[in-house]
Structure formats: structure tokens, C-alpha cells
Amino acid sequence: MKRMEAEKLFADLVEGTRQQTPVPFIERDAERVLAAIQTAAVFWEVVRLSNVPMRFLCDFCNQLINGDLVVASDGKLSLTDKGKELVEALEIAPVQEGICNACEGRGIDISKFYGSLIEKYSEICKDRPEAIQDYDQGYVTEATSLASVSYAWQRGDLENKEIIILGDDDLKSIAAALTGAPKRVLALDIDTRLIEFINKVAEREGLKNLKAVWHDLREPLREEWLKSFDTFMCDPPESIVGLKAFVERGIMCLKGRGCAGYFGLTHVEASLSKWAKVQKFLLEKGAVITDLREDFSSYVNWDYIKEMRSWSWLPTKALPEHLWYCSAFHRIELLKDVEVENPRLGENIFDDEEVATN
Numbered sequence: 001m002k003r004m005e006a007e008k009l010f011a012d013l014v015e016g017t018r019q020q021t022p023v024p025f026i027e028r029d030a031e032r033v034l035a036a037i038q039t040a041a042v043f044w045e046v047v048r049l050s051n052v053p054m055r056f057l058c059d060f061c062n063q064l065i066n067g068d069l070v071v072a073s074d075g076k077l078s079l080t081d082k083g084k085e086l087v088e089a090l091e092i093a094p095v096q097e098g099i100c101n102a103c104e105g106r107g108i109d110i111s112k113f114y115g116s117l118i119e120k121y122s123e124i125c126k127d128r129p130e131a132i133q134d135y136d137q138g139y140v141t142e143a144t145s146l147a148s149v150s151y152a153w154q155r156g157d158l159e160n161k162e163i164i165i166l167g168d169d170d171l172k173s174i175a176a177a178l179t180g181a182p183k184r185v186l187a188l189d190i191d192t193r194l195i196e197f198i199n200k201v202a203e204r205e206g207l208k209n210l211k212a213v214w215h216d217l218r219e220p221l222r223e224e225w226l227k228s229f230d231t232f233m234c235d236p237p238e239s240i241v242g243l244k245a246f247v248e249r250g251i252m253c254l255k256g257r258g259c260a261g262y263f264g265l266t267h268v269e270a271s272l273s274k275w276a277k278v279q280k281f282l283l284e285k286g287a288v289i290t291d292l293r294e295d296f297s298s299y300v301n302w303d304y305i306k307e308m309r310s311w312s313w314l315p316t317k318a319l320p321e322h323l324w325y326c327s328a329f330h331r332i333e334l335l336k337d338v339e340v341e342n343p344r345l346g347e348n349i350f351d352d353e354e355v356a357t358n
């Protein structure tokens with residue numbers, strides 16, 4: 001295939017996808033998908049490696065399939081001869097991965113912070129409540145939770161600090177309290193199963209600084225939580241409304257300047273346009289992103305994969321066998337004092353055009 005012919009074909013594919021998809025889609029996104037398909041066959045691996053929203057990844061894959069550039073079956077994608085000619089003519093290289101085996105790419109050694117407590121935490125997590133779709137749950141691996149807390153410790157946001165966790169299906173409150181380092185750990189969640197579980201663990205393990213309280217984050221926060229913590233952690237829904245709601249509530253809980261917050265954001269359900277909105281929102285709130293770790297958090301495959309909305313978009317359907325849903329770990333720090341608006345939010349904070357796992 002000649003370069004000019006390939007460029008024309010590529011431009012048509014991008015335009016065709018743009019017309020199909022409600023999410024902003026650019027040439028670089030198409031390149032990312034073609035790079036990932038060269039490295040991995042399994043669809044879920046392509047999702048992970050391409051770092052693009054599933055919404056337009058699926059739309060673009062269907063364009064590729066209709067154009068005889070890709071064949072899809074049994075949950076796998078592969079380039080046809082014509083597809084191979086296209087990527088060669090366009091000089092799109094495969095994705096290269098060099099993840100450190102020791103830390104799974106997180107850049108932190110949890111054994112230095114936890115030692116034998118790693119096993120203790122694992123034992124506690126054995127009886128955890130399973131993720132349910134009602135609250136957009138899906139929890140991270142144990143190593144992710146321990147690494148998040150270790151990371152906060154390393155950044156001076158844990159020891160002798162007061163920590164609030166807004167939504168804790170990841171059981172990070174337990175991971176934090178187990179270290180004995182924080183002055184206080186408070187977990188808020190809407191799921192009574194989690195509240196009971198965390199409080200039972202706190203009692204059984206003698207973790208006096210740990211407490212879980214039922215709270216629906218659509219509702220205003222209690223007065224006693226406002227401006228009362230040094231650090232917040234949350235794993236917000238990926239809709240822009242939900243994300244802002246969680247992070248904004250987190251910020252409201254901080255005592256003021258110099259306090260820090262942690263949250264995750266994916267590519268699976270958030271385009272770079274959404275990332276830009278989040279970053280603008282943070283700056284408006286007086287917060288600056290100090291640390292950003294790509295693919296820090298890995299999520300354990302949840303039971304409701306076939307019920308999530310993106311199942312119907314898939315170019316080929318098969319359940320994932322490995323971890324594929326990852327998020328980028330963000331640390332923010334406040335540059336100015338907190339302005340508390342504490343509104344009640346609308347019913348549906350989980351939805352927007354990019355959301356895939358509802």
C-alpha cells in the first residue's frame with residue numbers, strides 16, 4: 001500500500017469513527033488502537049494497552065472490521081494482510097511494555113512499609129463483600145490498596161495525620177489503619193455491607209483509630225467532617241459529575257492549604273478531553289496535581305461484566321481472563337484554603353457519554 005493511499009484510508013476511518021462516536025476522537029487515538037492491536041490479540045489487552053476510552057475504541061474497531069483491516073472472533077482481534085499493510089505504510093509501531101516486575105510498575109515497594117502485615121491484610125480481605133453494580137463498585141487489587149497507602153506515607157500524608165476515605169470498597173481505610181501510622185481514619189460509604197465489615201475488622205483487630213460511617217455522597221457532608229482532615233482518598237465514578245462530586249467533597253474535608261488528596265482516573269472511561277476538564281476543575285478549586293502515576297491501580301474483574309453497558313459495544317465478546325481495567329493515581333495538594341459549598345447532588349452521578357462500566 002502506498003503512503004498516500006494509506007493516509008486516505010486512515011483519514012476515512014477516523015472520520016467514520018468520529019461520526020459514530022459521541023466522544024472526541026482524533027488521529028492519535030486511532031494510532032494508539034492500531035499500536036495496541038499489533039501487540040496484543042485479546043480484546044481486553046487492547047483496551048489496556050491502547051489507553052483510549054472503550055466508547056470509541058469499540059466504534060473504531062468496528063470501522064476496522066468493516067474495512068477488512070481487522071478480523072474479530074472469540075474475543076480476539078487480528079490485523080488482516082490489508083491491515084498489516086496499512087500500519088506499515090503509516091509507520092505505526094506496536095506498543096512496547098517494560099513494566100517492573102517487582103513493583104508492578106507502581107514505583108513503590110510495599111514490603112518496606114508493610115512487611116508481614118501484607119499477609120495480615122490479605123487474610124482480612126478474604127471475607128470482603130463482593131462488588132455490586134448498584135453503586136458502580138469494582139475494587140482494586142490488594143497490592144494496589146497497600147501501594148496507595150504506602151505512597152501517601154512516603155509523601156508525608158499518612159503518619160500522624162487524619163485521613164478520610166470517601167467510598168471505600170477498596171478497603172483502603174483498613175490498609176491505612178493497619179499501619180498504626182495515622183491519627184485517625186474515617187471511611188464513608190453508601191454500602192451498609194462495607195460499613196459493617198470495616199467496623200467489625202476495626203473491633204476484632206483493635207484498630208481504635210478506624211471508623212466507618214454510612215453516607216450517601218450525593219447528600220451534603222456532615223458539619224463535623226468539613227475542614228477536619230489532612231488527607232483524603234477516593235476512587236470516584238468516572239462520569240464528570242460523579243468525579244467532581246467525590247473530589248470536591250474530598251477537598252471540602254481538608255483543613256486547608258498544604259493538605260493532600262488522592263484519586264484515580266482511567267482512560268477506559270475518560271477521554272483526554274475529560275482529563276482536561278478535571279484538571280481545569282482542580283485548578284479552579286485551588287488544587288495542583290503534584291504526582292500522577294499511570295496504571296497505578298488495577299481492578300479485580302467484577303461479576304457484572306456482561307451486564308455493563310459496554311458489553312453490547314464489543315466487537316467480539318468474551319469474558320476477560322486477566323486484569324485489564326486500570327487507573328492513573330493522582331495526588332493533589334491545596335494551594336489555598338477551602339471554600340465549602342456543600343450542595344445536595346442530583347440522582348444520577350454515575351452517567352455520561354464516555355462511561356462504559358455502568
Ligand SMILES: [Fe+2]
Pocket residue numbers: 100101102103104105106107108
Ligand atoms: Fe519497580
